[in-house]
Structure formats: C-alpha cells, structure tokens
Amino acid sequence: MKLAVISCIHGNYEALNAVLSDIDTHRADQIYCLGDLAGYGPHPNAVVELVRSLDIPTCQGCWDEDIVEGLNACECSYPSQLAEKRGHLAHEWTNRAIHPEVRKYLATLPMTLRQDNLCFVHGSPNSQHEYLLPSMDGFAALERVLSAEADVLFCGHTHVPYLRELDNGTLSVKVQQPGQGETQHQFTAPLKRIVNAGSVGEPRHGRPNATYVLYDTDSAQVTLREVPYDYAKTCAAIIEQGLPPIFAWRLARGMEFAERADDPGHVCER
Amino acid sequence: MANWAILSGIEGNLAAYEAVLADIRRQRQPVTDLYIVGDLVGLRGDNEALVRRVRSPQPGEPIPQVCTGWWEEQCFSLHGLRGLPDAPELVDRDRLGTVKDLWEAVSRQTVLWLADLDFGFHELDCLLIHGSTVSYSDELTPETSPLTLCDRLIRADANTLFCGRSGLAFECWVEPSALQSTVTTLDQTAAPQEQGKSPRRVVGVGNVGRQAGQASYVLYNPGTNKVTFKQVQGSLAKGFGASKGLSHR
C-alpha cells in the first residue's frame, strides 16, 4: 500500500493543489495529514474545506490547537522572539478570518493517528509543539518512537523533511538500592524510523518548493518529494490580505528561522 | 570540601525534618549545602511550623535551598496561581475531602512564598528537581524504562539527575552504549553516526516525612562523585535515631 503524508499546509491553497496533483501522479492509496492547516497563509478556510472534502485523516497541529484554544504555546516553542511576535500577528489574522464551522472542525482533530505499526503526530507524541529535529539526540528520538508504540513515527512541525533511521539501540542499566544487591539489565531496540513530512505550504528547506513524503508499507521505502508550485500567487495573496509582507518574502525563499540556542535552565511550563 | 545533603518529601513533618537535621549535624564530613527538592508541605503535618523552621536555619546550619514539588503545585492550582484551576490531579487522586484539607493545611501567605521558589537547580553537572524537566509529576523509579530514564537525563542536560517524586531511594546508572543514526534530507544522506555515550545516572533521594520514623535522604560528594543513602530511624521525640549509611560507587 502506498501512503502519502502531508503536513503544515498553513493556508497555502496553491501549494496544496500542486501537492495533491503530484500525489495523484504517484497513485497513492491513502493520504494522511499531520496538521497545521491554518496559520501564516492567506487561505485557511479553503484549505480546510479541501482537506475535508477529500476525507483525509488529519491530526491536530500546533496552529490548529491554538486557533481552537487560544494561544497556548510556551515561548520555548518558537525559535526566536521575532518568530514568536510574527506568529502572534499571524494568529490574530487567522483567528479573525477563520469561519466558525472550520474552527469547530479543527477542534475535533485527534492528537495521533495510527495504522498498524505506523503512528502519525504533528510535533511529537508528547506535544504538538515539540520539534523533532534531525539533530536531536538519537536516544531521545528513539524514546519518542517507542513511546508512540510504533516502528515508524511520522511527524511534521519543523517544516524541513527528513528520514531518520535509528538502529541497534542498546542501553544497559545498573541499579543500587539501600539494603539490596546491585542489579543489572540490558535493553535493546530494533530498527525504528522517524519520517518528517516537511511542509506543503511554508517550506523552510532553502527553496520555495512544497514538500511531502511517500511511504510504501510493503517495501518500507520512504521518498521525500519536492514539488514546485506558483508561490508568487500565494505571495501576492498574503500581501493583498494584509498579512505581514515579510511572510511573502520568506515564503518565496523557503527560508529557515535561526534556531534558538538551547537554554538548559528553561523548564517548559506549558 | 563540598558535601551536599539532598532531601525530598518532608510533607510538613517537622519531627522528621529535625531528625534529618540532627543526622546531618552528626556527619564527620560537614554538610555544606542542603537541597530540598519539593514536597516541603503536605496534608498531615504542621506545614506552617515546618516552613518557619526551613526559612530560619540555626547558626551553623546550611541554608536550605528549596524547589517546588507535587504538593506545592497542588497548592498553586487550588489558589489559582498557576496550572489548571481547582487541582484536578488532587481531585482525581483523593476525592474532594483532601482538597478541603489541603486548603486548610497551608495558608495563602505560605503558598505565595512557595510560588516564588524555583522548579529545580542546575549545580555543577547535576540537576536537582522534584519530578523531571518534563513535569513535577514525572515519577522516575528503578522500574522506569531505561530509554525514558535516558531521555530524562538528556533533557536535564546533566550527568546526575536527583529527583524525589517516587519517594524511593535508588541510584540508577544508565549507559546508552550503542545506537546507529542515519539521517536523509532532500539534499543528502549523511553517513551513519554512532550515538553511544558514557553512563549517567538518576538518583532517587528518598522521602523524609511520609512514613513516621522512616526518613531517608542522600548525601552527595561532588569531589568524589559518590552518593550515600541515609536512613534516619526514630524521631526527635525519642532522642537520637540510629543512622545507618549505605554507600557504593
């Protein structure tokens, strides 16, 4: 069975259309969506209507959650203060533009979807706001896949697609408790994989093209797809709709945000 | 030379705290730092008297450094200071009666003082915290999956994670010995990377006040990197409790 996994459409109707045609030409049997239908882009309502009309199973993204529940992200979920301020502007705009029935639909989206040994989430199994970056410590990444009770964990949220294979994970543990002898045991994990679907509508891999992934359940083959689309049209709509022009400038470049340096003293209070 | 005493879960039990302080005074190598990682207050003890005692150490006693724990968070929730309102975790656990008890057991003034405390302490290469950086309610025990323990150590960004949520005393060395990671992006497949690393540990610091006459805590010597479990039997009322040290490397 051939699956197509899309994520982070962010109100970009042009990009979604281009990706859906690319999926058509690859004859995928089933599409999954990892959320973030709204936010940043100019067409949140049209995107949601299209996803619904195609009956695409969708999990709730960080933006979908925030549109439903009000801004709920800890500052640590933004890569910089500037990104956070812009995120708030986009949130306010989207919050005004979104139709009531669209908001209702976003509220019904589940946190996770499953099919056999596959698990689908937006950020991580813990939270829609957690970034599973490819540079993340391998054991921490392995923990996320195992806590999802899956062999393959599909996620989005970072807007940069990747495949990460984690093989031969081995941990040994030595326990000492007062009044008891020392005990030791070993733990091994079979091959686990993280597949990040990238972003349809707000790619940040350095080019403007939309990204998504194909997954063959029989061969376990993962294909990262990059699809050109008429981004100038979306950029024009961003400006026309009164969204910050810098969004259009960044969209046209597939620009990545600078990463915030990790602050070990920060305990997320979300 | 530095010598830390780390305790958790006094839960308002002043007698048990005094017994631990007495035990600390008896140490041949003087205790230089005293950490209390959460659950200073609880349902049963005299929380007000305990907090007064903690806030006014006697001459020669180390000044306690206190962070918040599960019971403190319940107070914050109940008093609407942070987290979800009306302490749903407490309601789930112990029904409504305890909510009323907790409301009466800790004054608002004390709750406000508690609300200013830290979530935990980063000292040297150690994190001292009630649960973990994931949550104050994260309960780590020797039975917790090794991968979860490993994850908590990575998140803690520490070589030793001292925690008190489980109330158990234990030292658990976790060695993530092997893992091969291969990342493929749009532009390239990077060469596989070996991610194994040296062992790190999670230390459960025991519990001071939950069980009468059964206080436990740990001593940590940053110079030798050695953890020593301490059990203090009996209470102050009975005079001196026998103190039995158990230690290993």
Place this chain on the structure above:
Amino acid sequence: MPHFIAISGPSGSGKTTWISQFLKDQSTPQFYVCPGLGEISMDLARIGYRFPWVQVVAEAQLRAVLADLPDQATVYFEWGFHLDLGSPFLAGLGCERVAVLPPDLTESDWHTWADRVVAGNAVAAPANGHLPEVWCTPLTGQVFDPPSLEVLLLEVTGGAYGQVCRLKGIFELPNGRAFYVDFVEGLPGMEYTELNLPPWLAGRPSRFSGIEVTGWGLEQQAIAQTLLDSGLSDAALSQYHQHF
C-alpha cells in the same frame, strides 16, 4: 604642523580598514573625524571602542578641536561617499587626499580628486548619479535576542526591506558582549567582530550601540519595527543575566 588626511571612496571599499592600520600606532596623538552623520556614526563608535587612545571627534566639537591641535597630531577625515569632494572645508585645511577604490574602477571623480589611490574591496561602484540613501539609528540600551538578531540581519541584508549595499552595526547581546557587524554587498558573508569591551551584566548598557544601513528604497519603518521586535524586554533580560 598637524597632518591632515582625507579618505574617500564608495561605500564598502575599505576606508575605515585603511585608516585603522595607522591608528594602531600610539606614539603620536591621533584624531578621527567622520563628518556628515551627526552623533550617530558607527565608524566613530567602533574606532573609539577599538582604539581607546585615538580621539574620536564628533561634529559638534570639530571646530574647537581643530583650533587647538598639538603639532605632531595626525587627523583622519573619513569622507563618506555622500559628501561633496569639492568641499571648501577640505580645501581650506590643505589635506593629503587618499581614495580607497575598487581595483577595477579606473575613472571617477575620486581619481581626479585624490593625491593617491589605494586598491580596496571589489565592491560595485554606485550606478551613475543614483547615490544610495543612508538610514541610521542609535540602539543604545537595546539588547538583542540572539536568534532574532540573526534573522533580522539576514533579512535586511538579503533585501527584505529594500536593496542594501552596506550595513554596519554595533549590537549588544544578553551575555553582556557587544558585537560589530559589517556587511558589504558583493563580499561573501557578514563580518562579526566582538568588541573588546567589559561585559555589561547588570541592566541595560548605557554605552553607544546603533545601526547604519545604506541602500535603495529602504523601508525604514519596517526595519525599525523588526529591530524593536528583536529587542529583549526588561524581564527577559534580567532572566538572562541571572543565568550568566
């Protein structure tokens, strides 16, 4: 007799760099003047930070300083591209005239003006008669969120707010350090130099910092807003300071 040297050339050609090699010398009194930008001059501030023994002269003090120069003094005038080469002020001083020019520029007003031509950076000479505008603002007291500053600099120099051929700035970071940032269109990358100043770890720095952007069609308001959005609040700053 004091010695006067005027240095001119297009934006980014390397005027300040050329002058800096002489300012290292502490044996005779040296003066540095960068007229035209009033009190907010990145060059003035940077020279002052790098060479504390050099007297940097703001425009307001210029007359008084010139009237009372020691005999062995050398005075460097950094003559920006936007200033008139035929200025009677320069002519009256009897200056030595040095042009720092891109190597492939063979004919220009600078050539006719200069006593001496020095090969500088290979920057594009400005299009005929279409001089860029200069926008500058002091940022003293502002401390930047480091990843936001990185985004901001990439956007401004990448042309998100108009075409930029030059950016100079002095920025304060929450670790108490100040950086000099220099971007020249056509040269690879951006230059970050940590200024050799004591770290400022309590409250907001009161020493000078600022930004100077040169280019065409600059969206000044949008740049200013982005600068504002990238600065740390008092609360965020004191949190940082507790960490360090």
